[in-house]
Each structure stands twice: as structure tokens, then as C-alpha cells.
Amino acid sequence: MTLSEAAVPPDAQISTLRKYTLLILFCLAQFLDVFNFAAIFVAIPAIANDLHIEDANTVWIVSAFQLTFASFLLVSGRISDIYDPKYCFVAGALILGVMSIGCGFVRVEVPLFVLRALGGIGASLTIPSAFGLIIRFFPEPNEQAIAIGAFGGSGAVGNALGVVFSALFVQFASWHWLFWFSALMAIPIAGICFLLIPSRPDDPTRAKASVQSLDIIGVSILTIALVLFIFALTSGSSVGWGTARVIAPLVISILMVVGFLFWETRVPEEYASLPPQMWRIPNFGVLFGISLTPYLWWTSTFLLITSQWQDEFLWSPIKSGIHFLPIGIPSVFLTVLAGYLTRHVKPKHLIIAGGILLITSTGLEPFSATDPTENRYWRFAFPAFILGTSGATLVYCGASVAMFLITPPKYAATVGAIFNAALQLGAAVGSAIISSIQSSITPGSNANSFTGRADGFWFLFAVVTFMTVSVAIFYRVGKTPVASAPDAAESSTEQKRSTEDTQA
Template sequence: MSKELKLAAPGKELGGSLSNIETAKNYVVQRSLLRSVFIVVTCTAAMIVNVFNTTSVSISLPTIEKDLAIEEDKLQWLVSAYFLSSSCLLLYSGRLADLYGRKKAFMIGTLCQATFSLGCGFAQDGVTLAVLRGFQGLGGAATIPSSLGILAHAFPPSRARSIAFATFAAGAPVGSAFGMIIGGVLTELTSTRWRSIFYLATATSALIGVSGLISFDADVSSSELVKRVDWIGASLVTIGLVLIVFVLGQGENASDGWKTPYIIALLVVGVIMVALFLVWEWKLERIIDEDPSRATSMWTPPPLMRLSLWTRAKGRMTVIFVIAFLNWGAFSGWSFWVQLYYQNYLLLTAVESMVRFIPMLVVGCLCNFFVAMVVAKLPLVIIIVTGSLLMATATILFAVIDPSVTYWAFGFPSTVLIILGADIVYSSGTIFLARTSLPHEHSVAGALFQTMTQIGATFGLTVSTIVFSTVVDRESAKLGVNVNSSGTNAPMSAQLVGYKDAQWTSAAFALMGALLAVLFLRSVGIAGHQKVIRHFDSD
């Protein structure tokens, strides 16, 4: 029978490793439009819940602190525990999803999130809650890379793929806004207060799991001949990332700051572990490429992550990863300091602050249609530069804000631009990944992209925090005030300068992303689908 597919030129979409017939067989799946819609909605909902699990808890930390009598210096672990497990296990989870089935990985992830979210809702002390949060994060580590793989497999290069990835990308910033808004409302207005956040996450994760079970296509066996996991590489990269992310989050709060001995030691060990991982992966890839039969050996499994993945499209894959790192550093910095500006400087309540983030939800939902239209018409460099500059403009608006003027002059346009820019960069980046990576590594590529955004968010927040603290200390000293360790006695004028300079730092991250795109992505061309029709005959 004859089947017709819209595919890009031979060998470009999938790295040239598969024939066109094999590519067609991977993508030809008969399903209804409604089922396709549910696939996209389910994956997007998983992204929203993953981000919601972080921002909703962040906004409710003061209430949790009082209810469970948690010491202030340990409070951050309620957020960090989830982030550590969800971000540091992404690459490992993506590899397992590619090998043993993305649908299976997704279902396990949603079950994990639902189970431990419910446990968090019943926690009676801070230690228990932090431990459960760590296990809850395992669900996000499984669902996000598998979702990217599911979408890449379910939709061939076409307008449908552009819409699918743009919608999924909107889930990250929308989830951030949703978490801040709903988290604040539930914490203040429900009888169960902060526990309501976890009950909502439980119910939503369960529904997502049911939807995925019904709508997702059956798993397709990996095209790799040897289906084995590189446990040595997985251990090295996981331990290394855990240590690095821990240091980035804890360094500023340690007893002697970044000079604290254990902070320095853990950072060095973390960097060494990641370096060893890269050397090990390079060695495995080289051995197997020279002699594929050695992949059957216990000590030479297929690499967890082929380093050649970074060199795809003449090294532009690396540029995309770095741009994602920088832009998410800008986005996380903007989100964090805007919340503090509203609540600590303008002295707004949580609900009053969250109302100001509502435009993020609206724009985030509408943005995917815009991205789907332009990604097939404009070169990637224009899209990435535009998104990065929009994010830079959003942060600059808060860097020059006049607190005495209306929200509509600075706050509103900044909120609209930050979500628009973030969505454009994320969706176009994931579409480029799906085009460039091989079918059996879609989840690994997606996991790597997500890891870079997560670490970039932590790094951006760390750098902007250092800037804020330094500026507040300097400005306070000018006024003759010695700031305490928590900074609560700093003059309001000094805090305002700190907030502004922290936003200038975030702007620098976004501008560096735009500069990299201008320098290295000019010849990439259009990242979205290309209208090339090819025919395939199969029995």
C-alpha cells in the first residue's frame, strides 16, 4: 500500500542514519484528531504540573514554616529536594525511556508524582516533607523527557509537530505562573492551606496518567541492537549534577558563604565527576563506533549520552543548549526577584502579588499559536534572537522601574514580554532538537535540553542573588547600616537598588543568549516543518 508523509529532505531530520522508508514506518500511525489532541494536552499538562510543583511550594513557604515549625535555614530544602531529583536524573530517565519505552516511563512518572504528592499532603514535619519532595521529583524526571520523545515520535515534521512542541513549551512558563497564582490562592483561602497544593497535584497527576494510558501510541522498540544502560556513566553524571546543583543553591547560605570549605570541596568533586562522565562517554562512543561487537561487553555498553549529539548540525546543537541555559537563567531571576519586589518592597499580600502574574497564563496559552505559525516561515536565528531580546526587555523594565507609577507602566508589559520570550525560545529550541536528534535518542536529547534549562535557572538565580546581596550591603553601608545575615534590616532604598541590579544581571543572561544566536545560528535556516512530500511503498 502507498503512504504519503510530509518529511524533510532525506537524512536531515533524523541525522542521516535511517533510510526514508524506515523513517516513514516510524511515523505512520493511524489515529483520530481527537486522540492526537489528547497526546499534546497530556504532555503539556505533565510539564505544567512539573513546574507547578516548584513554584506553588515556593509561594507557600512562609505558611509551611509556621505550621511545621521549620527552621528558616532549612526551609529551602522543601524546594531544593524536588529540584535536585527532578533535574539531576533527567538524562538517566531519558535514556531509560528511549530504551524501554516512553509510554512506560511516563506512566511510572505520573504514578510516582501522584503517590508522593499525596504523601506530602499528609506530612507532619519538615524532614518528612523534604524527603517526600525528593521522591516526588523523580516523577518529573521521568515524565518530561519521555513527553518530548512521545511528541517527536507521534508527529512527523509538519505543522502539527510545530503546534505540538509550541504547546508543550508553553507548559513551562504557564506552569510557573499557574503555580504562583493557584499556590497563593489555595494557601490563603482553603481550610487545608498549603496541603491543598499537594492534593491538587495528586489529582492532576492521576488524571494525566489516565489520559496518557488511553491516548498515547504503543511503545516502539528502540532501533539500537544492544539495549543496555551505561550504569557507570549514569552514576557519574547524577552524582556530579547533584553536587553542583546543591552547591549553587547552598553556597550563598553557607556559614562563610562561598568560602565555606565544604562548599568548595563539593563543587570541585562535582565538576570532576561531570568531567569523568564526559571522558567515559567519549571513550564508550569511540570504542563502539570502531568495533560495534564490543557493545555486548558488560564494561562497554552503549553510551548514556553520545558526545557527538553536541556536535550535530555543525555544533549548533551545543549553541542551542547554551542559549537555553542562559535564557532560563534570565527567566528564573526575573520570576524570583519580581515576587520579592511585590511582597517585600511594595508589601503586597500573596494574592495581591499573584494577581499581577495572571497575564503570564493568558499570554502563555496564546503564544503557542504564534510560534506554530512563525517557526515554519522564519529562520531559527530570527526566532531565537527575538525571544531572547523580549526576555531582556522584560528584565530591563524591572531594572529601571519607578515604584510610584502604576503596574501597567512597567509590571504588566514586563510580565507579558517575559512569558512571550521564554515560550518562543523554549519551543523553537525543542523543535530544532526533534529535527536534529535520531529517533532512538529523542528523550535523551529532550532530557539534556531540560537539564540545561534547569541548571541554567539555578545558576542564574545564584549569580543574581550574589549581586543582590553585594549591592544591598554596599548601599546599606553608605547609610551607616550593618545588614544582618538575613538582610531583613536593610533600608528599603538599598533593597530597591538590589532588586534593580539583580534584574540587570538577568538581562545580561538574555542578551548573551541573543548574541550567541546572532553569531552561530545565522545559517541554520528554518527549524520547523518543510513542505516536501515523499512517497513510500510498504507491504
Template structure:
């Protein structure tokens, strides 16, 4: 049955807006929402994504200023960035499950309130340890808002062009937030005097407050979960969160620890993290099998698993392939981004502002890439995106320092974001149409977690490559990292992107259109109650 056959055209008020296509109007009629209401909702969740990116990039470029003002050691500066990413990335799965069970709007609003409180707290920090701790708590709010936002979009927009527009706009929030954070961070790092880095946190708190207001008035009231057993698998939540924290910590600290990867606490954390992840997977398998039995749901010792392992088998394994592509693509993209900043500032000795200016084209392209690509199949979009991103890595892998910016830097900046934008927007749309209504936020959180882990691994692996090449060069008496070290790191990032491309070609054929849902894509709902959660048979 098509969306059009379920619509009531007479209930739709026509407005003069670029989004007022028949398909969008049909979607709004199904949801009982005006076009203006849909725009406000989309702007609210997009702003939440912008704030998340802003909180990372603005602090990244303001780190030198913060370090001087608070007398933070070089080794401790990394935690000003890592603490936020660590908490926000490792708690996504837990909050995704909470949002699905107890309400996405409630989770979104609670997350924004928490984010406002701890962001303001960061602005008053007087020492590095306090700021690092507050940054960790700040990331908890983002861990709640992002999966809730994904579930809100999937619930509010049935499969249609309107859903494609909403997801694409939401994805555009990432480059917009990164651009805003990079511009302000670059300007503050170079030109500001005194402790004006605190203004970054005040601006972030203000933007988050707008998210709170938008969420209160534009997001629909939560409906009760359709799941009969609404218990949370707290043992599973602890296992997966502790495992991700330890593994992420190792990936962030392995190269800067006293004895690097041979440091005892690095080895211990890595082993413990891997063991906890194995135990988590075994526990989830046990719970899923136990609940499949007729009397399984009655046992107090077998709550519903926080993440069913069968989730990875959705769409004949395409969902698992998509998660792996996200992992590899973001490993490539963030490694590229990390090393070009160091190349410009440490190798070419450019100022932060000149570095920021050279990266501006990627943010413009990032917004442009999110327009209308939801009309293509995930295979085409993802393969195209990862291939173009690999070109950005390749350009810096063969870069000639004496060449003008327009020969290597500019085209690389243009190409770099295709993979991130196509994978994120197309991937989230595919996830939304693949999973059940009560799994939307959890599946979105899992997708985000894979991207976060990919980012950490990409920087870690390329750092190992860089250090090895630099160490080899240092043996001949030159202590300055050579051009070959930067190029080798980019060759490694290129390899990640190519692996993602190959995986997309092999595993995503016949995936359908990202923004639509057809009978060939998704099995029809089993109960009539699915109509109330946005699944159109």
C-alpha cells in the same frame, strides 16, 4: 521525499476540528492515528508538563504557610522547593536514556505512578524533614515523565506542521501550570486557614492521575529499541547524576551556608562535583571511541555511553549552541521571576495576592507565544525571544517605585516569557529533528537539564550581586536592602539574556524551519528501520 508523497489520503477521516489541516491529516495517516487521538495524546503530555510546573510554583508560594504549620526553620524552608528541582533536574539524562531503550510509554506511566504515590505522601507529611524527603522522591517521577513526553511527541508526529502544533502545545503547559500553581499558592498563602496547603498536593495527585489515564489509552505501544546493545551505562549514569546533584546543591546553598561560599562543605561539594563531571566526560569519550572499533560492542566493560559526546556536534555544532542558549535564557528568566516576587513583597510590601495579580499577564502571554511560532527558523524565534526577555529585565533594572504598574511592571510581565516559550518550544522541535530516533528522549532530557542548571545558576549569581550591593549599602547604617540591589540583580539577568541573543545570532544562522525537516537540515536515515520510528527521508 515529502510527507505528502508518503501519505494515503483515502485512509484519513475528515473531522470538523481546527487542527484538521491537510498537513495534520497527512501526518495522522502516516501514523494510523485519528485527529482526536492526536489531540488526546498532546493533551496528556501537556498535562504532564503542567503538573511539573504546578508542583514547583504552588509550593513556592505556599512555603510561608507550610513553614508555620510544620514549624520549619527559615533556613530549612528552601528545601521544600529545592528538593523537587534537584531530583527532577539531575535524573533527566538517566531517565531519558531509559525511555529511549526500554520504552517511552512504560517510562511515562511508571513516572506518573511514582509521582502520584509520593505526591499523596507529601499531603500527609507531619514534619519538615519528611516533607523535604518526599519532595525529593516526588521529583523523580517528573524526571521520568518529561523526557519520555518529548520522545513520545517526536516519535508520534513526523516532521510537519502537526509536530509544531504538538510541541508548541506541550510547551504551553509550563506557563499554564505555573499560572495555576501561582494563583492557588497566592490565595492559600494569604487567605487559607489551617493546614489547607495540603490541598495543593491532592490537586496535583488528581491531575497526575489524569495523565496516567491519558497515557494508558492515547500513547502508542512501545516498539523495541533499534539499538543492538541495550545495556545502560550505569557508571556514567552515576557520575553524571552525582555531579549534577552536587553542583546543583552548591548553586542552591552557596549563598545561605554558614560562611557562604567559604563554607568547607560548599567548597568540597563544588570541587567533587566538577571532578565527577570531568571524569564523566572522559568516560563517555572512552566508551564512544571503544565502540567505534569493530570489536568494541563485544566487551562487557564497554556499554553504550549514556550520552555520546558527538551528540553536541549535531548540525555542525548548532545543537551545542542551542543548549547554551537554553542555559543562558533560563538563567535570565528565572532570575527575573525570582527577584520581581521579592521586589513586590519585600520592597513594595504588597500582599501575595496582589503580587500574584501583577504576574498574571505573563501567563496569558506565555500561552499565546506558543501559537504558530514553530513556523519560524530557530534563529529568528530564539533571538527574538531572548531579546524581548532582556527588555523585561531592563525595565526592572531601571524601575521607578513611584511609577504606576502599567509603566514598568505590566510591560515587563508581557515581555518576560517570550524567551522561555520560544526557546523551549523552538528548541525542543529543533532537537527532535536533529537527533536520531533512538536519541529523542535523551536529547530532550539534556535540553531540559541545561535549562534547569541555568535556572539554578541565574538565581545564584544574581543573589551574589544583590547581597554585595546590599552589604555595601548596609555599611552606612541602613539594613534595608536598597532599590539599587534589586536593580543590580536585574542588570545581571539582562546580561544573561543578551549573551543568549548574541549566541543565537552568531551560531544559528541557516538552521531552517523548526517544525519541518528537509534534506539540507538532516542527513537521510541510514536504514529502512527508521521509518518505523518516525523519521521521514
């Protein structure tokens, strides 16, 4: 259990209508965060042509958002754990909305990149705070599993519908509406959540302690390291992996991560931005590793197939978007099913089942784009999309639920940040490596030929196979969740403090 029935916090006692209204709003925020990443793929040609962006720089239309989003997740998680996550979530949604308005009006590439980066920071504020609020409002394990599953599934829907909406905007209006649509959703979400989310009462002791426990030095070192690391990965496919622009930030980032780990051993555990004791929790490291795969599969599939459909098969954006619907629509139903399964199936078995589906799907994908006919699509791409999104959703739900079950409630936002950082890191690493494979292994000068794409899919096949086998070998079944055994006394104390500090 995440919380005992004897100590249900006041947050969980708000009306059912209010709780589920907030859950819908949190899911819409998650939808927007993923939408702002996935929808750009279809719109890149139109944006680049309108703003006269060179081919080598178009990667930053996507990467500017992804880089700051992934890099600031841990900072956001720390802030959400220490301060009231309500204001963190509202501020993040508001920043995303305002930056999206600006993106729709810019006419020069550099301001667009800057605004996209700032929007990524806003999006990063919403994820850990939403996780923390979901854990507070849904302490009962069964409800919590369903809520977390719905939250994750909304991201999968954003992945698919983002492509469709982007195609509609580009073909029938303009790419500017892609950003204005985000603003029209994000700003009302911020306002409604400001009114509906109950605030924690002011506590001078908490405020004083929170300033001391922010771990500014540790957070700064890690954030800069992640920025440099993701910058190197996203630059490699465009400027070359052997250039100083890639090697220098990559080496510096690794050294800074080592320095961060050393620093974390020097500060008190209660003040550490990445609590070392979390990594000693059984299965936490395994769950972090498997969390790299869901967004890796989704992003790689979009990256490898979208460009071929539009550039080689000359499909319209609308036709491409519609053919991607099998990736998103099943997630709506699968999240409900996954929420039910988490109550009856052990997380290890759920994750392995998802991994097997991903392996099967990725084995079909290399054969899905060799022919532009519908027969080839229905024979290979369609079943690959259904199986792959089913597997990715099961892995997502199983890993996220298991992570929260084995960690203390006081780390809810930090755990949410770590989990989502793994998702984004998988997407960043996968897109960079697969882009490099596609351009370097392809024979001759035709970078769009099928051979390079097939090699990218076979790399993805190897990754998901390795991850699934690792879970089967290293995930230890039967270990007592932290929140219910070793830290039972601590959890009880935290629950009592929560009852005092979190009045609705």
C-alpha cells in the same frame, strides 16, 4: 524533515482525536512539573511557619524538587530512548502523584524535603518520555512544531498559574491543598495515558541490547556530578560561597564531569549515555547555551519580585498572584503563534527576536519595584512581563524545534532530556547567583532593599544579552539537518525499524 512521508510509523496513524487527547495530557504533565516548582514560592512563608522551618532551610522546599528533577533528566531520557517511553511516562506521573499526597500530610520538615526530592524524580521521568512520544505521534514537521510549542507553553502557564493557585490555596484553604491538587491531576493522567498510549511489542533482542546500552557507569557518574553541582549552587546563597559545604561538592562535581567525558570516549558510541556525536552536530552547542535562558528569566523574575511585593509592599498572596498573570496568560497564545512562525521563520531569527524581547524586558525590570503604586506596576512591570514572557516563549519554541530538527529521531528522548536539563540548570544557576547578589551587594543590613534586587536584574540583563549576541554570531544558517542529510540512510533504517517495532 524529522521523518520522510514515505515512512510514517504506525504511531502516527492513530486517530486524530487520540493523538491530540494524548498531547493535552502530556501538556498537563508539563504544567504540573513546572507548577510544583513555581507554586512553592508563594506558599513558603505558610509552610515554614506551620512546620517550624528555619529561614536558612526554607530554600530546600524548592531546591529538593529542583535538584532531583534536573539531575535525573538525562537518566530518564536514556531510559525512554531504550525502553518503551509509555511506561516511563506513566510511572513518572504516578510517582509524582503519590509523593504529592505524602507532602500534603507531613508535619515535619525533613520528610517534606525527602518527598519533594522523590517527586522531582517522578517529574523527571515524564519530560523526556513525553518528548519522545510527541515525536512519534507527530512526525510531520509542521504538526510537530505546533505540538512541541504547545508542550513548552504549558510549562509557562504552569509558571504563572502556579503562583495564582498557590495564593488561593494558602489564603482560602491551606498549603496542603497545593500538593493534593497535584496528586488529583497526576494520578488520573497516569491512568488515562496507560490506557491510551499504544505499547511497543515485546522484542527479546531489543531487551537484551537495552541492558547493555544503559551505560550504568556513565549515567551514575554524571547523575552524582549533577546532584553535587546543583547542591553547591543552591547552598551557596544560604551558607556562603566560601564554605566547605559549597566548595567541596563544586570541585568534586567538576572533576566527576571530566571523568564522565573521559569515560564516554571509552565506550562504544551506541552505548554512550550522552552520545558524543550529538555535540558535533552544527548548532547543537549553541542551542544548548540559549536554552539556559527561558527558565532563568522566569525564575529570576519570580524570585526578585515576589518577596518584595509580599515582604515590603505587604501585598496579599492573591494580589501578588494576580499581578503575575501577564507572565503566564500570553504564553497560551504565543505558543500557537510560535508554532506557526517556525514554519516560516528560520530558527536563528526566531531565537534572536525572542532574545531582543528578553533584553528589552530585563532593562525595564530594575525600575518596576521601586514603588508599590499601581502606576509603577503598569509603567514598568506590566510591559516587562509581557515582553519577557513573549521573548522567553519564542526562545523556548525556536530552540526546542531546532534541536529536534537537526538530530536523528532515535535520540528524541535524550534530546528532550538535554534540552530540559539546560532549562533547569539555567534556573538553578540563576536563582543561586541572583540570591547571592541580592544579599551581598545590598548596602547595610536590609537585604530586601531595592538596590540588591536591581543588581540582580542587571546581572540577568547581561546574561540574556550575552546569549542573544552569541546566537547571532555562532549560529550557522544553512546547515543541513542531521535527520535529512548525513544520517539519511541511518534515519531511513530507523524509520523502517520503527515501522516494525512500534505497532499501535
